[in-house]
Amino acid sequence: MPDHKILYIIRCGLPESAAGIRVFQMARLLQKNGYIVDFLCADPVAAEGAANHGHDQQTGDRVYSYQGFRYFVPEPSERGRFRNLAELVTAERLCRRVKKHQCAEGYDVFVLYNDPGPLTWRLRKYCSQQCVQLIGDITEWYAPRSRGKIGERLMPLMVGHRIQRLDKRCLDGVIAVSPFLYDYYRRKGMKTIFIPPLMQDSSQQTAVKYHYYTHPVINLVYTGSPGEKDLLVPLFEAVEHLNRKKLRFRLDIAGVGEEYLKVVWKHGSYSELGIFAHGRVSREEALLLGYRADFCVLLRKAKRYARAGFSTKMAECMSSGTAMICNDVSGPEQLLVNGREGFVIAGLEELEAMLEKVAGMEQNRIREIKEAAREKAKVLFSPAAYAAPLLKLMEKR
Structure with missing residues (x-):
């Protein structure tokens, strides 16, 4: 036609x-x-x-x-x-x-x-x-x-x-x-x-875990402009607490810099906590951080705006083989099979325990979850x- x-x-x-x-x-x-x-x-x-x-x-x-x-x-x-x-x-x-x-x-x-x-x-x-x-x-x-x-x-x-x-x-x-x-x-x-x-040609995008340290850690990423939509402070606090004895997680944030952390959370030496705020970066740089991660974290308030929207970062990350960690807001996260293609927690109070569970997983199990997320994306976002x-x-x- x-x-x-x-x-x-x-x-x-x-x-x-x-x-x-x-x-x-x-x-x-x-x-x-x-x-x-x-x-x-x-x-x-x-x-x-x-x-x-x-x-x-x-x-x-x-x-x-x-x-x-x-x-x-x-x-x-x-x-x-x-x-x-x-x-x-x-x-x-x-x-x-x-x-x-x-x-x-x-x-x-x-x-x-x-x-x-x-x-x-x-x-x-x-x-x-x-x-x-x-x-x-x-x-x-x-x-x-x-x-x-x-x-x-x-x-x-x-x-x-x-x-x-x-x-x-x-x-x-x-x-x-x-x-x-x-x-x-x-x-x-x-x-x-x-x-x-x-996601066009999603099968050609591949996440490759990047080893930032000499010892294995779980790479987490958040990309975007949180504004009043996304909740980051619970994630900061969970990563800080879980890294108190040894760095087991690295959290990369694209979209806001350290000044944002000082305003919404607290002052500190964030890199020592395993938290790296890169500020505003190009889309290519944000995608690269996503490709290097094991999990992308998306936490939102259980309100209508979260149920009505569908995060592009969720589609981009899953399509590349980076699995999602979300809280349940009765939104798009319900399309995931919890524990197989990513993780969906009922409430923010469960975040730290869930991350503790992930830290104890074998690398092969994490790779299976990431591959399952990628396979789901081939259908869901095709x-x-x-x-x-x-x-x-x-x-x-």
Whole structure:
């Protein structure tokens, strides 16, 4: 179906972040099955680093290309804080751009990636008039924020309103990243498919344990920006206590530096405790730390945001053969077979005892768990496994 065209409307850019990776892998899957996919970016700097092909004469957007995809990016403007906030809550400018591209290209499907809500509402009648399917790619249900700029505090409220009030009225279908969101939209009677983070060519990625010391230790890793989502202090305390007599664990952290540890935990000589905070690093460096580890640790509060999302780091680590250690939040961790493909603890109070158990395991047993995680990832995160339901969802009306 070479004439079937999709416009992916995104608030991210190239595959350098979790959001960028998500939409890029989805587009690759569609492209491999004969679809033409373009990206319409809300952010003026979304495609920096891609090949610039100048301006599109019909729409006025800048056009970039990256690995066979076109990224349409708006011209930067000195709009000011008030106008940017107005655009967030109205999507007036973004909606005009969508309509210009529709007139120029004649798309069959619009896919909205985590739209805050206003564009979803604005496009409902337009899509019906144009015979265009409106699909939501939903990967977040944010927790309320009490701090930050007004736009950052508004976003969770807007997304929550869209999910609860608008999606059923406006969308023709939903791509849900997690079992929680899949079940939620199915209960609302919506056409819904489940697609977790996709890992292209995961079978070619291989974790190789790195020996940092002359004696064997268990390598742990955390990568990401914890913010208010991820819980690191219980992990710091467990590693410190277990290493009090001898270093048995090494914990590498990518995303925050030692200043973060001083603020949320305490001052100290962290390397002597077996804790190494590398600060913000490139995606390649973060992946390397993951490949060198035995286990990636992901601890979260048992709240809706944790159940609704699906961590890209979980998909990346398992695909390379690094097993997961998670706490039970009734989220994606329930897809793991506890003790065979990783470890899921019922509560944070069980973390130290579980790590003590891991420290006493034979290396062959740990290798078996890592290999089982990799085999699970080949099925769970394989694009081919989700091609059929995705293509069915994208079928013309």
